[in-house]
Amino acid sequence: MTTLLPDNDETERVAEAARQAEARRLADKMWSYCDVLRDSGVSAIDYIEQLTYLLFLKMADERAKLPASLGGGRILPEEISWEALKKLSGDELEVTYRNALVELSKEKGTLGVVFRKAQNKVQEPSLLRKLIVDLMDNETWGRHGTDVKGDAYEQLLARSATDVKSGAGQYFTPRSLITAIVDCAQPTPGDTIIDPACGTGGFLLAANDYIRRHHRDLTPGQRHRLTHGEAFRGIELVDGTARLAAMNMLLHGMCQADGESPIETRDALAAQPSIRASLVLANPPFGKKSSITVMGMDGKATRDDISYDRQDFWETTTNKQLNFVQHIARLLTISGRAAVVVPDNVLFEGGAGEGIRRRLLKEYDVHTLLRLPTGIFYAGGVKANVLFFDRKPAGEDPWTKNLWVYDFRTAQHFTLKQNPLRREHLQDFVDCYLPGKSPDERVETERFRKFGYDELVARDKCNLDIFWLKDPSLEDADALQPPEIIAQEIVEDLEAALSEFAAIAEALQTRVALRASENPSDE
Secondary structure (H helix, E strand, C coil), X not given: CCCCCCCHHHHHHHHHHHHHHHHHHHHHHHHCCHHHHHCCCCCHHHHHHHHHHHHHHHHHHHHHCCCHHHCXXXXXXXXXXXXXXXXXXXXXXXHHHHHHHHHHCCCCHHHHHHCCCCCCCCCCHHHHHHHHHHHHCCXXXXXXXXXXXXXXXXXXXXXXXXXXXXXXXXXCCCHHHHHHHHHHHXXXXXXXXXXXXXXXXXXXHHHHHHHHHHCCCCCHHHHHHHHCCCCEEEEECCHHHHHHHHHHHHHCCCCCCCCCCCEEXXXXXXXXXXXXXXXXXXXXXXXXXXXXXXXXXXXCEECCCEEEECCCCCCCCCCHHHHHHHHHHHHEEEEEEEEEEEECHHHHCCCHHHHHHHHHHHHEEEEEEEECCCCCCCCCCCCEEEEEEEECCCCCCCCCCEEEEEECCCCCXXXXXXXXXXXXXXXXXXXXXXXXXXXXXXXXXXXXXXXXXXXXXXXXXXXXXXXXXCXXXXXXXXXXCCHHHHHHHHHHHHHHHHHHHHHHHHHHHHHHHHHHHHCCCCC
16 A cells, blocks of 8 residues: 655645644743733733743743754853742842843843843732743743744734734734735845834844745855844834844844844934845834934924934925835835835825925836725724835936836725735735736736826826725715724724824924024014
């Protein structure tokens, strides 16, 4: 009797299903302790942060016990010991752990980013001991591959995004959207990939996953770049979020615990880029307030509280999204490409917004715009788009020939729970995009149309907020969405309008303050 062996594809499917099942088990186990800590006033995102500290310490302990031939070695200061923490309880445990966090915050590299400004928020020693002994010490984390540990950690981060009170959702971009964008951008092992507003690192992780799946025969040099934080760079302003990003990348095998961190904790807009990117993937923070003074190449200064000397910017504005577009444009190498999530106001705002759009269309190839539906972001009232553009050498003629617009907003209705966005919903856009092929080969469809350069710059204020489809529910009562979806869309529209009014009021206040400082009245 002959036994038929499964083919490679089937073997990989079985192995992947097993990895996913183990990742879910780990995520479920770690998440089960979240409810216990919530009762003690620890939010979901704070819980993930505390787990990050303990997980790092436990993994470092396991690594220290391995022989050098298997990559073993100590990465923590001698005075910090997991075995010692396990034996302590009560106030002695709390004090020892707190002091350990203080010492670790002084370290450099990935270790330093993970523990930067670390604080123990599990104030009850019995709960802290429960996390150390019952949760962390009962698992041998080193036996799990990077896929399992990384996926389990990512699942925890995704679950914490639903914690409304902590506001954690603002740092998360839907994974389905990220993977579709990455599938269009097609990152390669030779790319230097930067996210200047990286949150917990979702774009960088998806780019790494794409490279691993599509480039199986990596050279030693390429493998080193991908595993030592050289191919990926992330910048994050918030310490707590940067630590989650660094841990996320470490668990996915994208950097070394005792090596240079690919995540920097700083304001990406504060200075001109020191490293250039061949690929930028980003979802910069929404909200207009920037609290800055910007000095631009136009010689103007728009003031608030913090000074930015960005003479490489085309236009002077305190609009954070417009400044991120300028920053990303300057961040690219020649022939570099970018895919950036931008709110609607970036497409139609006058003044500096118009100037930026005109420069971008002329000096870059702005080839694709994806209009996103509402109801897919945790931050309410967000109307957003994905803008794809490539940097080109300096020249006299405009580089943008046609902007292809895909309207995925009209007549599309999603919610975070009842009808969430899935990757297959974006497949038609990816098919229309024709990844890896020239835009000249694209074909117009009902949702996908092209607009020439002359037509774009002739529009009032160079407005790129272009749409042509009609929502059937506006004309046909039978096509109306369920009441709960209509109600949610009304809420999102009101929140978006309120955000715009708040931004206008803020801009007027800044203008008044600027004039007052330039023309002080005589006492």
